[in-house]
Amino acid sequence: MNALVVGGAGYVGSVVVEELVRARHSAIVYDDLSTGHRDAVHPLALLIEGALSDTEKLHRAFQTKEIDCVVHLAAKSLVAESVEKPDLYERVNVKEGALLLDAMREHGVRDLVYSSSAAVYDPGAPMPLTESSPLRPANPYGETKLRFERTLAERAEEGRLRFVALRYFNVAGASIDRGEDHRSETHLIPLLVDAALGIRGPVSIFGGDYPTPDGTAIRDYIHVVDIADAHLRALRYLGEGGESRALNLGAGRGVSVREAVVAVTSVAGRPVPTLEAPRRAGDPSVLIASSEAARRVLGWTPQFEDLRVILETAWDWRVRHPEGYKE
Incomplete structure (x- = not known):
């Protein structure tokens, strides 16, 4: 093909x-x-x-x-x-x-x-x-x-x-050889990983007043x-x-921003500095998927369903590529 x-x-x-x-x-x-x-x-x-x-x-x-x-x-x-x-x-x-x-x-x-x-x-x-x-x-x-x-x-x-x-x-997350490296990073997981490594400063938590259990937005990773x-x-x-x-x-499970901070802290074995910030325009409070149709139609089953494993792959790639792609 x-x-x-x-x-x-x-x-x-x-x-x-x-x-x-x-x-x-x-x-x-x-x-x-x-x-x-x-x-x-x-x-x-x-x-x-x-x-x-x-x-x-x-x-x-x-x-x-x-x-x-x-x-x-x-x-x-x-x-x-x-x-x-x-x-x-x-x-x-x-x-x-x-x-x-x-x-x-x-x-x-x-x-x-x-x-x-x-x-x-x-x-x-x-x-x-x-x-x-x-x-x-x-x-x-x-x-x-x-x-x-x-x-x-x-x-x-x-x-x-x-x-x-x-x-x-x-x-x-990341594969063995390829990971997340945006010139202007906005995604939570790589920001948290970089903050734990000292590559970036504190990560802004945008909104602590959402109608969720801990007040922060929930996403499906x-x-x-x-x-x-x-x-x-x-x-x-x-x-x-x-x-x-x-x-x-999607994975079908929701993870709040604060839960992601705790999870990355556990994977990194070091604290992740954060700052409280106002909500961003256009950000919904909760997004969680049902992927039953993809499982049925495509025969697709996620192999990395555990959040910690996803975070470990992101962490491992960034540790090996602290400057990202160097070109």
Whole structure:
């Protein structure tokens, strides 16, 4: 199988590529490296540096090999930034994504696995969230993810493509060789790990007045390798004629910010400095997944269900890569 992985130099994308190569598939990575890292790309994958807006280069990427399928992970994904710059998120996440779909059609590629998000749901809906829970995003980031899902559905109805939209919850952890290294880090787990290592200063706890047991926001953490495994299973599902659909990917358990601080402290064996801060705009209080549909449809079972194990992999990778990817 020849897979074009758009955004394959990023945190999740690089592990998807790693799993594709491990399964003896061919991976062609298309990434503008604005947030991804050249050194994160598996050496057996082909990296083409380019943006989705560069349609000429994008079409050349489809011509490197006979592409069988596409994994689309490229996106703007910061909730707070999306509140400040909704037009940017609309352009990158929706309009540029449509350029990818146009290129797929021109080159006769039908199967797409899309990196969607739990942000498409109504955060006030009962937990855990299922695929039939109300779709009412709380921020522009989630709105753009939902709009692109609807674009996929429209094109699927026209017979132009088949897709699986994987609605991630909170991805964490690392593989042996690839971990989380954002130039501007906003994710809780790597921030806590870095604070424990002294790489960064105290971590801000945004909001202590949520309607949760300890007052802090609750999230559902799922290991990045399990996320990558779901992508490969989704590609196989489509290749076998599976119908287009959306699927949740989460562990099905909620962890509060304060619980995460305690857990990282335990893994690190040292205190994690924190600061109290006001809530961030657009942050829901609780997000927990039901992933029963993914288990049933894809035969997917997370291998890293224990939070401590997830945190240990994140810790081990950062200890070995204190400067992240060095390019």
